[in-house]
Amino acid sequence: MISQAEENYLKAIFKIAEKENRAVSTNAIAVLMQTTPASVSDMLRRLSDKNLIAYEKYRGVQLTEAGKQVATELIRRHRLWEVFLVEKLGFSWDEVHDLAEQLEHVQGPSLIERLDAFLDYPRYDPHGDPIPDADGLWVFRAQILLSDLKTGQRGVITGVQEHSSAFLQYLAQMGLTLGAVLELLERIDYDQSVRVRMYDTRELMLSEKVCKNLFLMIENA
Amino acid sequence: MISQAEENYLKAIFKIAEKENRAVSTNAIAVLMQTTPASVSDMLRRLSDKNLIAYEKYRGVQLTEAGKQVATELIRRHRLWEVFLVEKLGFSWDEVHDLAEQLEHVQGPSLIERLDAFLDYPRYDPHGDPIPDADGLWVFRAQILLSDLKTGQRGVITGVQEHSSAFLQYLAQMGLTLGAVLELLERIDYDQSVRVRMYDTRELMLSEKVCKNLFLMIENA
DNA sequence: AAAAATATTTAGATTTGCCTAAAAATAAAT
DNA sequence: ATTTATTTTTAGGCAAATCTAAATATTTTT
Known part of the structure; x- marks a missing residue:
């Protein structure tokens, strides 16, 4: 039997491992789960006992196949x-x-x-x-961040990097929903903000922060 | 904050109180929740502290208005x-x-x-x-058990007393689903089993146990 | 009304999941 | 290569929810 707390740890480890490709540190888990490193250490011992992670003290953890399956x-x-x-x-x-x-x-x-x-x-x-x-x-989708789009390129919004409700609400309000078509008109050197055209009609300005959290697929047409 | 365990206890107390109309006993709760009376005693103290039940030691419990609301x-x-x-x-x-x-x-x-x-x-x-x-x-629906139906009366199945999957599967297999129309043809004195007609066509025999767990509404037509 | 049976509560442990504070190991900086 | 800083683990505790065993109330029987 795997408890809900255990499930949540496995998911957290999986998500961190997705980005960094080395063993996941106790601290990183603690930050993501909003708890203390001590609590994480405790849980890692339990998860290791159940063979859901490969755990070497002070060396971080990796999910075993069983652990990966649970997380997925x-x-x-x-x-x-x-x-x-x-x-x-x-x-x-x-x-x-x-x-x-x-x-x-x-x-x-x-x-x-x-x-x-x-x-x-x-x-x-x-x-x-x-x-x-x-x-x-x-x-796997070949999507890139709006911040990596070249001037003149067009793309379709396919996802977000950040999932905070503040960001999601902002996007919805601006009409920047999945499927929206953007063309990068200009990138401002001064602050890396951009001017984009939406659906070949409306123009809008987006901050660097927004650009670094918005995924697009480039239109090959 | 009310925990899941607390919620489950409140629901159990509510369900027992629905049938018997006196204070609910520790034992009855323990049986329904498949736990020990000692654990129940423990929990009753906690629920009482939160004013979700009115609890007098050795005298059983009743839900307060707050408790009733949670249960409902x-x-x-x-x-x-x-x-x-x-x-x-x-x-x-x-x-x-x-x-x-x-x-x-x-x-x-x-x-x-x-x-x-x-x-x-x-x-x-x-x-x-x-x-x-x-x-x-x-x-509230004026439904009665098949065991209380008089010979010659017709009714529509509206519910079940027992909720075990064995019983529910049996009923489904026999076509005894909600809405099915039954006419009581004969009650056998020997074992209180009955002969019924379903949808004015098929005849079948049902045991006393089935009769005591099947609710119907009498057709006033 | 006293004895026996039943129901309920209390006491003491256990497990899970968390915490803080202290100790130990590793990494970084001089 | 030491010292300093950071990270991680251990130790000791706590609260929730459960358990078994023992003690106490209540109810039933005689």
């Missing part, structure tokens, strides 16, 4: 529930994280498979993050 | 999730209890109101049990 399944559940909350219940994309955080821990045979079918097997969640399939596999 | 809201959530699982995800009525038991504890603003709307404000769950509305109110 959790991410799958989380993202499917987010789709449900947005598509079926009408929540906005900035409201669903905390609910999905709870729903992902609901256990039961065939629940997630049925939910997946009910939602018509979505490949991405409301934030553009890919949803692992029943085997834990997901597609 | 839980029942509302449980039954709405059951409707979702059956109507939207295609589970059968004998599979949904344990899942709803987990889902009912998910907390978040407007979740249940949105779910209710999505399901089109159902008044009954898949077992025929009434769903409290947002104010905690529900309609």
Whole structure:
């Protein structure tokens, strides 16, 4: 039996390992989970006992295959529930994280498979993050940050780097939703802010911070 | 803050109080929750400290208004999730209890109101049990047990007394689902089993045990 | 009304998950 | 290569929720 707390640690370790490609440090986990390194140490011992992580004292941790599977399944559940909350219940994309955080821990045979079918097997969640399939596999998308887009290039918004509700609300208000088409008109040297055209019509200015948190796929047309 | 364990105790007390109309005993709670009387005693002290129950040592407990509200809201959530699982995800009525038991504890603003709307404000769950509305109110139905039906009377199946999956599966297999029309042809004195006609066509025999667990509304036509 | 049976509570432990403070190991800086 | 700083672990405690065993109330039986 894996407790909810244990599940949350595995997910956190997975998410950190996704970005950095070395063993995950106790501290990094503590920061992400908003707890103390001491508590993390405690939990790492337990997870190691259950063979969900490979743990060498003072050397950080890596997920075992078993641990990776648990984490991936959790991410799958989380993202499917987010789709449900947005598509079926009408929540906005900035409201669903905390609910999905709870729903992902609901256990039961065939629940997630049925939910997946009910939602018509979505490949991405409301934030553009890919949803692992029943085997834990997901597609990789060649998306780049708006901050890496060259002047003159056009792209479609496909996701966000930051998931804070403040950022998500701002984007929604500006009409910067998934699928929106942007053309980079100009990058201002002074502060790295940009001037973009949306859907070939409206022009708007976006700060460097926004650019560093917005993913696009370049239109090859 | 009310923990999940506390919520479950409140619900159990509510359910026992529904049937017996006296103070609920420690033992009855222990039996329903499949735990020891000692654990129940412990929890009753905590619930009493939070003014969710009125508790006199050795004299049993009653829910306070606050406790009743929590219990009712839980029942509302449980039954709405059951409707979702059956109507939207295609589970059968004998599979949904344990899942709803987990889902009912998910907390978040407007979740249940949105779910209710999505399901089109159902008044009954898949077992025929009434769903409290947002104010905690529900309609009372004048249903009687098949064991109390008189020979010659006709009725529509509206609910079950027992909720075990064995019983629910048996009923489904026999076609004895909600809405089915039964006419009591004969009650056998020897073992109180009955002969009934279903939808004016098929005849079948039902044991006393089945009769004591099947609710019907008499057709006034 | 006293004895026996049953129900309930208290006492003492255990597990999980967290905390703070102190100790130990590793990394960085001089 | 020491010293300093940072990171990580250990030690000791705490609260929630459970358990078993023992003590205490209440109810039932005689």
